[in-house]
Amino acid sequence: MAAPMLRWGCRGRRWAFARVDGGSCHRRGAPTGSTSNRIRGESSVAQQPLHTAQKTRKGEHKWAAVVGLEIHAQISSNSKLFSGSQVRFSAPPNSLVSFFDASLPGTLPVLNRRCVEAAVMTGLALNCHINKKSLFDRKHYFYADLPAGYQITQQRLPIAVNGSLIYGVCAGKKQSQVIPKTVRIKQIQLEQDSGKSLHDNLRSQTLIDLNRAEGQLRVDANISVHHPGEPLGVRTEVKNLNSIRFLAKAIGECQLPLLVSFFLLCTMSMRDKEGKQDYRFMPEPNLPPLVLYDATSLPAGADPQQVINIDQIRETLPELPSVTREKLVQQYGMLLEHSFTLLNEVGLLEFFQNVIKETRAEPKKVTSWVLNTFLGYLKQQNLAVSESPVTPSALAELLDLLDSRTISSSAAKQVFEELWKREGKTPGQIVSEKQLELMQDQGALEQLCHSVMEAHPQVVMDVKNRNPRAINKLIGLVRKATQSRADPVMIKEILEKKLSL
Amino acid sequence: MLEVSAALKQGQITPTELCQKCLSLIKKTKFLHAYITVSEEVALKQAKESEKRYKHEQSLGDLDGIPIAVKDTFSTSGIETTCASNMLKGYVPPYNARVVPKLLDQEALLIGKTNLDEFAIGSGGTDGVFGPRKQNPHSKNEDSDWLITGGSSGGSAAAMSALGSATGGSTRNPAAHCRFVGFKPSYGLVSHYGLILLVNLMDVPGILTRCVDDAAIVTLLNHLFGLADVSKLCIEIPKEYLVPELLSEVQSFWSKAADLFESEGAKVIEVSIPHTSYSIVCYHVSCTSGVALNMARLDGLQCSHRCDTDVPTQSMYASTRQEAFNDVVRGRILSGNLFLLKENWENYFIKAQKSATSHLDVFLTPTILSEAVPYLEFIKNYIFTQAVNMAGLPAVSIPAALSNQGLPVELRFFEHAFCDQQLLTVAKWFEKQVQFPVIQLQEFMDDCSSMITQ
Numbered sequence: 001m002a003a004p005m006l007r008w009g010c011r012g013r014r015w016a017f018a019r020v021d022g023g024s025c026h027r028r029g030a031p032t033g034s035t036s037n038r039i040r041g042e043s044s045v046a047q048q049p050l051h052t053a054q055k056t057r058k059g060e061h062k063w064a065a066v067v068g069l070e071i072h073a074q075i076s077s078n079s080k081l082f083s084g085s086q087v088r089f090s091a092p093p094n095s096l097v098s099f100f101d102a103s104l105p106g107t108l109p110v111l112n113r114r115c116v117e118a119a120v121m122t123g124l125a126l127n128c129h130i131n132k133k134s135l136f137d138r139k140h141y142f143y144a145d146l147p148a149g150y151q152i153t154q155q156r157l158p159i160a161v162n163g164s165l166i167y168g169v170c171a172g173k174k175q176s177q178v179i180p181k182t183v184r185i186k187q188i189q190l191e192q193d194s195g196k197s198l199h200d201n202l203r204s205q206t207l208i209d210l211n212r213a214e215g216q217l218r219v220d221a222n223i224s225v226h227h228p229g230e231p232l233g234v235r236t237e238v239k240n241l242n243s244i245r246f247l248a249k250a251i252g253e254c255q256l257p258l259l260v261s262f263f264l265l266c267t268m269s270m271r272d273k274e275g276k277q278d279y280r281f282m283p284e285p286n287l288p289p290l291v292l293y294d295a296t297s298l299p300a301g302a303d304p305q306q307v308i309n310i311d312q313i314r315e316t317l318p319e320l321p322s323v324t325r326e327k328l329v330q331q332y333g334m335l336l337e338h339s340f341t342l343l344n345e346v347g348l349l350e351f352f353q354n355v356i357k358e359t360r361a362e363p364k365k366v367t368s369w370v371l372n373t374f375l376g377y378l379k380q381q382n383l384a385v386s387e388s389p390v391t392p393s394a395l396a397e398l399l400d401l402l403d404s405r406t407i408s409s410s411a412a413k414q415v416f417e418e419l420w421k422r423e424g425k426t427p428g429q430i431v432s433e434k435q436l437e438l439m440q441d442q443g444a445l446e447q448l449c450h451s452v453m454e455a456h457p458q459v460v461m462d463v464k465n466r467n468p469r470a471i472n473k474l475i476g477l478v479r480k481a482t483q484s485r486a487d488p489v490m491i492k493e494i495l496e497k498k499l500s501l
Numbered sequence: 502m503l504e505v506s507a508a509l510k511q512g513q514i515t516p517t518e519l520c521q522k523c524l525s526l527i528k529k530t531k532f533l534h535a536y537i538t539v540s541e542e543v544a545l546k547q548a549k550e551s552e553k554r555y556k557h558e559q560s561l562g563d564l565d566g567i568p569i570a571v572k573d574t575f576s577t578s579g580i581e582t583t584c585a586s587n588m589l590k591g592y593v594p595p596y597n598a599r600v601v602p603k604l605l606d607q608e609a610l611l612i613g614k615t616n617l618d619e620f621a622i623g624s625g626g627t628d629g630v631f632g633p634r635k636q637n638p639h640s641k642n643e644d645s646d647w648l649i650t651g652g653s654s655g656g657s658a659a660a661m662s663a664l665g666s667a668t669g670g671s672t673r674n675p676a677a678h679c680r681f682v683g684f685k686p687s688y689g690l691v692s693h694y695g696l697i698l699l700v701n702l703m704d705v706p707g708i709l710t711r712c713v714d715d716a717a718i719v720t721l722l723n724h725l726f727g728l729a730d731v732s733k734l735c736i737e738i739p740k741e742y743l744v745p746e747l748l749s750e751v752q753s754f755w756s757k758a759a760d761l762f763e764s765e766g767a768k769v770i771e772v773s774i775p776h777t778s779y780s781i782v783c784y785h786v787s788c789t790s791g792v793a794l795n796m797a798r799l800d801g802l803q804c805s806h807r808c809d810t811d812v813p814t815q816s817m818y819a820s821t822r823q824e825a826f827n828d829v830v831r832g833r834i835l836s837g838n839l840f841l842l843k844e845n846w847e848n849y850f851i852k853a854q855k856s857a858t859s860h861l862d863v864f865l866t867p868t869i870l871s872e873a874v875p876y877l878e879f880i881k882n883y884i885f886t887q888a889v890n891m892a893g894l895p896a897v898s899i900p901a902a903l904s905n906q907g908l909p910v911e912l913r914f915f916e917h918a919f920c921d922q923q924l925l926t927v928a929k930w931f932e933k934q935v936q937f938p939v940i941q942l943q944e945f946m947d948d949c950s951s952m953i954t955q
Contacts, residue, residue, distance in 0.1 A: 099596055103798040105589070105697040106576040106598060138794055140841070142818055149797020206814075208802075280841035282794055 066232055067251055068222040072193075075118045080212070081192055082109035082152065093209040101210050103147035108286050113308070116159070116290065119190050120313050123160025125320055126185050130310050132292050134159040136190075136284035141277065145195035145208050152284050158189035159290065166322055168340035178337030218242055221250055324349070332356075332363035341371055347385030348375070354392035361399040369399060373413070377420055389422040398427040408487050411436040439486045442494075445478075448486075449494045452477045463499055471495065506563045509555060516555065516566035516610070520548035523568045523612055537573045538581050539613040544568065547610045554608070564607040573614040575706070576695040577601055584697050585617045588805045588825035598695020600706050682928070683898040684708040684716040686921050690895070713899065713929040731930055732766030734863060739774045742866045754901050758865060761934055786840050793837025796830070863914055863927055895921040897928045901935055 079086055085098035100107040123130050135157040138150040163185035168178040195210040219241045226233040238250045293302070295311040325339035334342075342349050352370045356363060374395065378388060398419070402412045411431070418430045431437060439445055453460050456477060462470035471492070478491045508514050527539055551566035571577065574584050576594040578601075583589045605611065685707045693704055710716045738759055743752070763769045801807035801821030808820040826834070897914050914928055 102803055104576075104594065104596070104804055105582075105584075105592075105798065106574075106594070106695040107596075108694050140794055140797060142797070142800060142815070144802060144814055147798060147803050149800060150794055278842050280793070280838060282790055282841055285791065 062228065063225045064228045065223060065225050065251070069247075070220040070222070072218040072220075073122075074193075074217075075115050077112060077114040077118065079112060081112050081115050081190065084110070088211075091211055093207075094211060097210045101147075101212070103149075109152060109284075111287060111290070115190060116292075116308055117313055119159045119188060120292065120308065120310055121317060123163065123188050124310070124314050124317055126160075126163035126165055126188070128160035128163030128185060128188060130160050130292065131157060132294070132297065132310075133157070134189075134290045134292075136287040136290070138282045138284050140280040140282070143194065144206060145197045145210075147195070147210065151192055151194065152287070153191035154189035155281055156283075158187045159292075160188040161186070163188070168337065168344075178340045180336065219247055221247055223251055332367065334364070334367045338367055338371055341375070345375065345378075345385060351385050351388075351392050355396045355399070358393055358396035359399045359403070361396075361403040365399060365403070369395065373416060377416075390416070390419045394419055394427060401427055401431060405438060405487055405490075407431055407436050408438055408484070410484065411438070435485070437485065438490075439482055442490075445482070445486055445490065446494055446498075448481050449478055449491065449498060452481055453495070453498065460499070463495075505567060506565070509551075509566050512555070516548040516551035517545065519566065520544050520568055520610055520612070527613065535616055536570070536613045537583055537585060537616050540577075540580050540611055543580065544610045544612045547605075547608070551608055551610070562607050564604065564609040567609050568612040569604055569609045570613050570615045571601065571611060572617055574617065574697045575601055575614075576697065577611065577614065580611070580614065582614065582697070586825060586827070586830070588799050588822075590806060590825075592804050594695075596695065599692035601695070682708075682710050682713055682716050682900070682932075684710075684713075684925070685896045687895040690921055713897070713925055713932050716897070717925050731762060731927075734762065734767040734927065736762045736767050736769045737772045737864050738769065739864060739866060740771050741774055755866070758901060758931070761931070762865075785836075789833045789837035790840050791837070792830075792833045793835075793841065796826070796834050799825075801825075863924070865914055895924050897924055899928055899932055899935075901931075 075081070077087060080098075080101065083098040083100040085101055086096050088096060098107075100109060120130055134154055136152055137155045139153050139155065140150040142149055165183050165185060166180050167183065169181050171177050171179050193212050195208050195212055198207040198209065200207060220237060220239045221241060222235050222237050224233040224235045241247045241250060292308050292310055293299070294309060298307065298309055321343050325336065325343060328334055328339040328342065329336055342352055348370070351374075352366065355366050355370065359366060374388070374390065377383075377390075378385065395416075398412055398415055401407050401415075402409060407415065414434070414436060415427050415430045418425065418434075419427065425433075452474065456474070459470055459473050459477070463474060474495055475488050475491050478495070479486055479488060505514075505519065509516060509519065524539065524541055524544070527536055548566065554565065573582055575598040576582050576596060578594060578597045580593065581590075582592055582594050601611070686705055688705055691706045693706060696704060696706060708716045736759065738755075759769050799805045799822070800818050806821060806825040808817060808824055812820065822831075822834075899914075914924055914931075
């Protein structure tokens with residue numbers, strides 16, 4: 001095995017490096033999120049090339065990036081993909097290892113039904129075509145955390161293919177605009193995971209844990225850049241990324257200025273054909289083809305325990321985010337980007353819906369308060385929705401007060417801040433304590449307006465002269481006179497009437 | 502086996518006595534290298550329990566108290582399982598292969614683990630690290646040229662009632678050399694969980710016994726069944742098996758066997774299996790590829806031999822595997838890896854998988870090219886047997902006649918998948934017609950003692 005394709009890692013936790021030498025092609029960062037049951041999805045963002053953040057100088061050609069992601073996700077199940085041993089987070093090392101997991105000679109794999117169902121669900125949720133017949137293969141390479149010397153995967157004919165996912169990209173000023181994008185899902189396959197390697201650099205040794213359960217999502221990014229219209233460039237791979245932030249960073253850093261410096265290295269390694277790892281794929285002989293059925297192809301009298309019905313699984317799928325977003329837009333008239341934000345924060349949609357249930361206020365008002373004020377406070381203090389000091393009922397009550405014009409919007413913000421302090425008071429209590437109620441007496445307000453107008457004839461003149469800022473000054477003066485207890489909207493109405501505007 | 506079972510039931514001999522006789526026989530014939538591990542304590546313990554049952558007339562069936570030997574590729578809990586390789590020397594599995602408890606549930610005695618070609622790769626029974634199975638019990642050769650027992654379940658054959666395993670002919674081959682009945686069940690009929698596999702798609706447990714009835718019992722096909730109704734049979738003779746290397750004597754016995762069936766009213770026709778000549782090549786490609794990947798787990802880290810540990814991992818893999826695998830195994834692994842390389846995949850592996858499986862009634866062919874072969878002239882005898890393995894069909898090899906030199910000639914029947922029962926009824930009928938002298942224990946002992954004194 002000669003030099004493999006160049007792989008590199010950045011600063012940050014859990015990066016993987018591969019030594020570009022004649023030895024091992026896989027050195028995984030420690031500790032990795034190794035899992036026993038995996039769904040691997042491959043996608044490529046080929047339609048919308050990622051543009052560099054830097055402006056291109058005059059005369060320079062533009063670069064376009066092509067990104068492919070290999071996503072490894074652990075299936076939530078009680079036992080492993082091919083053996084009956086348990087899956088448990090943070091169990092002592094090597095305590096959940098069956099004979100098959102240890103690859104003792106003579107042991108055989110048995111497919112876990114739950115994992116197949118999970119893979120079908122994932123395929124359906126990602127709009128894939130589910131292959132009614134899929135095959136298992138062996139992918140052969142030597143590494144300490146792979147006791148069998150091969151990995152069972154689905155290379156040739158995986159369980160699901162040709163799907164897509166719509167996601168939102170934040171753009172525009174202040175990143176407030178959300179643009180929907182589509183990514184293609186090439187295939188989804190079931191595969192076995194390797195063990196966990198723990199590198200002890202001090203003692204120059206590596207410890208292996210064959211439990212294989214860490215509950216993580218892991219991504220390998222494949223990136224290349226090219227001039228639009230020309231063939232794709234050299235592929236660079238970054239392995240074992242476990243957050244969107246690091247993923248974005250990695251892709252972002254594969255941009256032109258840095259690219260030049262290691263471009264030469266890349267071309268050298270790719271020119272060397274011997275350098276590519278040949279995994280010597282072979283059909284897995286111990287697992288027959290995986291056959292799935294749907295309502296039309298299900299054999300009569302089939303034991304439901306023995307077969308998997310795709311249509312049945314489809315019925316058990318929860319409402320998918322794209323459908324939910326569509327409903328929100330239709331029902332509440334909110335902008336699409338708002339629907340993305342609502343769904344992207346865990347628990348926020350539920351919070352929103354609870355507020356809607358309890359308040360008379362308009363949905364648009366609720367949306368604005370939840371996404372701007374509420375979410376803003378959460379982010380500032382790095383809290384999850386579940387940790388919020390303000391309950392949906394409290395916010396609903398506050399919005400009712402606002403809606404009934406009992407308080408002004410600035411007063412409402414004050415109340416909200418008080419609520420956030422967790423003193424256990426209701427909005428009503430806060431309003432009365434701080435005397436934030438709006439002046440309800442129309443007559444008294446008219447009187448005040450009149451007196452202010454008389455006190456400031458110059459401003460009145462400006463208003464009459466259509467100076468747009470003048471009226472705001474008047475409103476401000478009246479408000480001051482009422483100690484901010486008057487609704488500016490009402491003040492404006494009265495003033496305009498008086499001035500016959 | 503039935504006679505022995507009857508003797509046990511009638512109290513003519515106790516299980517413990519029987520067991521001890523077997524054990525002493527094994528010790529006397531140690532030069533045959535038939536056994537790698539003799540599980541003396543375990544067997545005697547089981548014998549004592551069997552004895553109790555017979556005393557109280559609670560015997561559990563025909564296998565109760567009968568000593569059985571198991572090829573050393575079957576995982577036996579608590580008993581060393583080596584596959585005749587340095588790689589697994591000292592490996593004591595923590596679990597049993599599925600067939601083992603099935604036999605033990607019938608209260609058979611596990612007398613030991615038999616010798617084989619390393620990892621069951623080989624057809625001579627000569628390539629195991631524990632020494633080749635030197636003597637075919639029929640050898641009357643006076644000089645030091647000993648006869649091979651056939652492989653790869655050579656030790657099982659020498660043990661005379663045993664579980665072998667069959668990838669390409671590894672049960673029938675030694676059976677043929679040693680004058681036994683060798684039965685390879687349909688792929689899928691008998692579980693191969695715990696059988697350390699050579700090639701997953703072809704490996705099955707195989708049975709080696711002295712007569713067809715015994716084979717049926719051991720396979721636990723339950724009960725003896727009658728003889729086939731030969732007049733309703735169609736026996737097919739594949740003409741591709743008539744190869745130039747076939748000894749004329751064997752050919753004549755083959756012919757006589759066909760006549761025998763015809764005289765009883767069976768239809769005997771010549772047929773063609775056109776891909777026969779390709780199958781050995783396909784077999785080699787599939788087998789080596791399977792071997793390469795099955796051996797990948799033996800890297801020195803988990804349960805196998807490990808070389809000096811103060812070296813980087815990759816070097817450790819290389820040294821361990823160099824030290825602990827013999828030349829034949831290494832050769833197969835290298836070939837297998839070659840065939841599986843991306844560039845070779847289409848040309849070799851995919852083509853090999855397209856080997857033909859035809860629809861059959863009962864086929865009759867010789868098992869090996871000639872009679873039991875002397876070591877110096879030993880050739881690969883898989884040419885006849887492996888095609889059947891690739892198709893997953895059941896087959897049985899039974900002794901037909903004695904050649905001029907007094908060596909056994911075997912003929913073989915094979916059938917549709919899962920028609921094992923019918924196959925055995927045909928074999929049983931033939932066995933009865935031929936009345937081949939089944940090897941007698943006493944006769945064998947006499948032969949051996951005469952050899953020792955030489």
